[in-house]
Amino acid sequence: MAKVPVQFRLNGSDRAAFVDAPETLLETLRRGLGDFAPKYGCGQGACGVCTVLVDGEPQLSCLTLSISCEGRQIETASGMANGPELHPLQAAFMDHFAAQCGFCTPGMLTVARALLSRNPNPTRDEVVEAISGNICRCTGYEPIIAAILTAAGSPASRRAGGGNHA
Amino acid sequence: MLDVRSCASLSEAAGILSGDRQAHLIGGGTLVMREVNEGRLTSGTLVRVTDPAFRQMSAGGARIEIGAGVTMAMVLANRDLAFLHPAARAIGGPAVRTMATVGGNLFAQTPYGDFTVALLALDAQIVVQAGYSSGRGIPIEEFLAARERGGQGLVTAVQFARPQNAGDFRFRKISRVKPKGISLMSIAALLPAAGGRISQPRIAYGAMAPTPVRARGVERALEGKTLDAGAIHAARQAALEGCRPATDAIASEWYRREVLPVHLGRLLAGEER
Ligand SMILES: Cc1cc2nc3c(=O)[nH]c(=O)nc-3n(C[C@H](O)[C@H](O)[C@H](O)COP(=O)(O)OP(=O)(O)OC[C@H]3O[C@@H](n4cnc5c(N)ncnc54)[C@H](O)[C@@H]3O)c2cc1C
Numbered sequence: 196m197a198k199v200p201v202q203f204r205l206n207g208s209d210r211a212a213f214v215d216a217p218e219t220l221l222e223t224l225r226r227g228l229g230d231f232a233p234k235y236g237c238g239q240g241a242c243g244v245c246t247v248l249v250d251g252e253p254q255l256s257c258l259t260l261s262i263s264c265e266g267r268q269i270e271t272a273s274g275m276a277n278g279p280e281l282h283p284l285q286a287a288f289m290d291h292f293a294a295q296c297g298f299c300t301p302g303m304l305t306v307a308r309a310l311l312s313r314n315p316n317p318t319r320d321e322v323v324e325a326i327s328g329n330i331c332r333c334t335g336y337e338p339i340i341a342a343i344l345t346a347a348g349s350p351a352s353r354r355a356g357g358g359n360h361a
Numbered sequence: 362m363l364d365v366r367s368c369a370s371l372s373e374a375a376g377i378l379s380g381d382r383q384a385h386l387i388g389g390g391t392l393v394m395r396e397v398n399e400g401r402l403t404s405g406t407l408v409r410v411t412d413p414a415f416r417q418m419s420a421g422g423a424r425i426e427i428g429a430g431v432t433m434a435m436v437l438a439n440r441d442l443a444f445l446h447p448a449a450r451a452i453g454g455p456a457v458r459t460m461a462t463v464g465g466n467l468f469a470q471t472p473y474g475d476f477t478v479a480l481l482a483l484d485a486q487i488v489v490q491a492g493y494s495s496g497r498g499i500p501i502e503e504f505l506a507a508r509e510r511g512g513q514g515l516v517t518a519v520q521f522a523r524p525q526n527a528g529d530f531r532f533r534k535i536s537r538v539k540p541k542g543i544s545l546m547s548i549a550a551l552l553p554a555a556g557g558r559i560s561q562p563r564i565a566y567g568a569m570a571p572t573p574v575r576a577r578g579v580e581r582a583l584e585g586k587t588l589d590a591g592a593i594h595a596a597r598q599a600a601l602e603g604c605r606p607a608t609d610a611i612a613s614e615w616y617r618r619e620v621l622p623v624h625l626g627r628l629l630a631g632e633e634r
């Protein structure tokens with residue numbers, strides 16, 4: 196079957212790819228465009244490791260058709276750091292040992308970023324709700340919750356929702 | 362081979378769905394794309410609707426219309442639909458809610474379909490468009506009864522009357538994992554009152570039968586009563602009428618039957634869970 200062209204902005208840069216019609220955004224990002232931050236965990240919407248932002252809202256890239264992203268803004272965890280300077284959320288994750296194996300981390304950072312851009316001072320319950328679609332098998336969640344609350348309260352908190360290219 | 366067709370109009374999509382048994386509408390894709398990823402859906406056509414009418418809402422007045430392509434996140438962002446927020450918030454986590462549509466929820470197999478339980482209690486009309494003709498409203502119970510036969514065409518919208526008072530409508534999802542877990546059951550209740558007495562209540566359950574069902578015994582027990590301890594006791598006694606729950610990974614049939622009256626009683630009494 197003929198490939199279909201799709202264009203969108205990925206972490207602030209214009210990108211284009213030829214995709215199979217039913218191809219998922221996750222496949223296009225990883226295999227087509229070489230962005231390996233979003234991961235393939237379950238392919239069922241259940242684990243959240245593939246979460247990316249589409250026009251600022253968290254979306255599961257394993258269940259999203261690439262062609263539905265034509266002209267949209269896609270942001271992944273790859274776009275959060277500014278060179279060697281980590282995003283406040285990434286720094287807080289390091290400080291709190293919120294990443295162990297790290298497999299869930301890009302998804303966690305992404306949902307946290309969506310939360311803080313909408314709500315710079317979330318309560319603990321709001322953080323728990325924001326990460327409720329993301330599974331972590333290592334940390335027991337508490338370090339992740341602490342990291343997100345710390346990033347929210349940090350002097351850089353106003354920047355915490357945005358990324359390098361936001 | 363699986364193909365995707367993007368349709369700029371509702372009638373184009375409805376035409377394809379009616380003419381081709383191998384065509385499946387894709388709303389948010391949270392269920393359809395699982396089938397694709399699992400290799401269970403490998404041929405036919407996924408039909409996408411890009412018509413803005415599919416995602417429109419008219420929620421300010423007494424009669425509410427929600428486009429079938431409206432997502433749970435869009436419902437949550439609409440203040441006029443505040444009474445429905447507990448039902449929209451019950452669907453998955455934030456990323457699922459950005460994607461999951463009202464139309465897709467009508468087709469979700471039990472124990473999913475929590476939003477549909479709310480629509481059943483609200484006596485919604487499901488607007489279905491078959492072929493290129495215009496849409497026609499079908500009562501939700503009729504729609505659910507026919508659902509398993511398939512081939513109904515394109516659902517374009519749902520319509521229902523706004524509850525007279527926001528407090529007349531109650532919704533509760535019971536799950537083991539908080540804040541996000543699959544339904545053990547969900548319960549929606551529309552309890553309009555005239556002169557302090559309940560008049561024409563509608564109670565609906567999710568995960569207590571193969572599709573969301575009405576609790577007619579409870580409705581009869583509450584009709585004309587004030588919502589006091591006696592009425593709630595009678596409602597609990599009638600709670601299981603019409604239920605055919607399944608045993609699944611979330612709960613056994615026995616457990617669902619045991620706990621339904623408890624949760625119904627709490628919902629009617631306005632108690633926290
Ligand atoms: C992690 C996870 C958690 C979930 N949790 C819940 C939950 O708690 N409660 C719950 O109820 N659901 C849950 N779901 C299931 C699902 O997300 C919702 O039921 C959702 O509303 C389905 O909508 P959709 O737009 O994604 O459907 P799709 O996947 O797009 O479609 C589902 C089915 O409906 C058909 N369809 C969709 N729209 C139309 C239309 N307008 N006209 C005709 N046919 C149509 C499709 O052809 C398909 O057969 C969950 C899913 C995931 C992945």
Ligand code: FES
Pocket residue numbers: 234235236237238239240241242243244245246255256257258
């Ligand atoms: S890989 Fe997308 S949710 Fe698990």
Ligand code: FES
Pocket residue numbers: 293294295296297298299300330331332333334
């Ligand atoms: S750090 Fe290993 S899954 Fe979260």
